[in-house]
Amino acid sequence: MNIKKPLRIGLVVGETSGAILAQGMLKEILQRYPDAVVEGIGSQQLIDMGMNSLFDMNELSVMGLVEVLKHLPRLMHIRKTVIRHFINSPPDVFIGVDAPDFNLTVEKKLKAVGIPTVHYVSPTVWAWREKRIHKIAKATNLVLGVFPFENEIYAKYNIPFKFVGHTMADSIPIEIDKIAAKDALQLRADNLYLALLPGSRKREIDALLNVFIDTYQLLKQKHPNMRIIIPAVNLEREEQIKEMLKDNYPELTDYIISRRPAREVMMASDLVLLASGTAALEAMLCKSPMVVAYKMSGLTYMMMKRLYKPAYFALPNILANKSLVPEFLQEQVNPDNLAHHLEQVMSEEREDLLLDYTAIHNSLAKSADVESSKAILSLIGESQNHDD
Template identity: 40%
Template sequence: MTIKRVYLIAGELSGDLLGGGLMRELKARHPHIEFRGIGGPRMLAQGIDSRFALETLSIMGLVEVLKHLPGLIKVRRALKADALAWRPDVMIGIDAPDFNLGLERQLREAGIPTAHYVSPTVWAWRQGRVKGIARSVDVMLTLLPFEAAFYRRHQVPVVFVGHPLADELPLENDRFQARDALGLVQNQPVLALLPGSRANEIRFLGATFLEAAEQLCQTRPGLQVVIPAATPARYQELEALLTEYPALKAAVRLLDGQAREAMVASDVVLLTSGTAALEAMLCHRPMLVAYKLAPASYWLLSRLVKSEWISLPNLIARETLVPELIQEQATSTAISQQMNEMLDDPDGRAALETRFAELHAGLQRNASARAAEAIDALVARRPLTEVADDFIQ
């Protein structure tokens, strides 16, 4: 069955990455396919007609979402009307569950098949949400195997597709080549510092990260610090923030993008939780994860979240491989102390790089192609179990 129209909605850059790969695979199967919804640079490059800017949905924290709720409701209402008028063969929400699942349910009730790509953290908190998910989607596409196991237990149709980043990044990389490409000194240590892709992450962690880097540079005069800015807006914010830390001027190289190159070139990575932590794992680099929210948002989340970890490397491994500093723990002094310990332990870093390479190999599943095949099966109303024997985990 030919798929002619697909409605996709991504909420941030990580979703745009997934959407771009899925669109590419769907186009290979259906050359005349059309896409509409919300997407960022990668999805725009694949031809999506984006009805709103990607950052429309990129709001971090419960309290922050409440502040923007009237606008988000208006956007969702507009997208519902647009999708119903356009009549796609399928609607795919990519992450952004608080926004997408409600829209998916409305469109499913109107007779449009729906899929959700990237499981919400329902396995970690508010597990009762799975009932609403079952009413919203015809299939859940998960990136990680432990997520698929949760949905099987709750009898929600699920396909474990693997993670596209694991497919995209090589199992072997070259630290020396990456340093050459970035103009870094080969025999001096490198810290990759990634304070986040959203404005609120820079707001809550930008200064803390730079203070920690300043402390590290004081104890390690040869340390090189590379800071890849996720977007032009983040570049401007970080550039302005760096003017408050003149002691870092000689050590810091602010990059326009190039996050992967920065991580591969590094000895250690300092970052916020999220997809960046997974990417650092897939670059096989030791890391420290720090995360802060608005106090009210953290207060609410700390009472709801049941998971032992927040970072994806630890969740995938089901053990603490990566140190996590959350909220009040995430001080510049605590961060610099932990990073110093990591830099002083080359054997520990080498062992962790080997472990990360093993986890990387386990996640390589040709995810975008598998996700596209699952969408084909959904639209054609074929049983998902027919897609492949190892599709349903």
């Protein structure tokens, strides 16, 4: 007797930005296979979609070559458990979203026992450690990329790759209605709003929030109507931000901590100061004037200086292959420097910047959720019946 089995999907997501990609892709798959069983590691939003998460996703959100070391025993335990789980109970496909140091090892072990594997978001082999491409070849049946220039390196090594665009470029409108965005957050029309995004991880906030607040206080001397708005990715980060402000800036009252999505905050703000990463791409898609900063441990920075190839680190600059937005690292990240460049950004004509932002936006808006889901289902044979 033929019994139709539900589609089984293994999915491991390492952080918030990857979870956004996974949600859109999974939503498309679930429209076709509403009874699909999804398990692995994911965000609360993915759990709300029916995913069974074996561990808390935040345990994987560790960045930096040195920072990972102290978390290594726990990360290795989680990875070993995930590999054993999927070998014992094989899914129809395993999808690792970003988190390459974690996911590529899982994918390699699963591919070796015949489980089709997909890696969504190419590791930055174009930026550093190009030799990782050989590990990617052994670990994956397909790589889904979010940037168009990545195709070249995968073609060079003859590795199955598909550029699907970026789901954020599909979901954010090309033209931003700033007045409506301010109204949605109930912001006053006569104030100047600076959005501060020091990062979604505890370490990033520890490293950058105080510098960002000091920068704001310098700007406020010239712009008394300036206010800050800080989006917090979850309750834990919100509590951390509140605690730091209370301890270090007890006199500060003119700020808003928002649990609304970061993009809503950036759309409504006049200016953005943020930690480098996916947030810079999102700010660009929101057509926000910005300054990008990042601080890492001294040892990580020394290693990255030797290994990192591109001329820029902020995603808008990498995608444009020119300096679109000011970017600062390490000791350059100080209040005087950041305030000076934010002043410059405020005073500049924005027409050319907007044209560049829009061109990049259009190049990334390729229906990523649809294209990624189609590529995954095609890999495993979307017409298969999963018969017993």
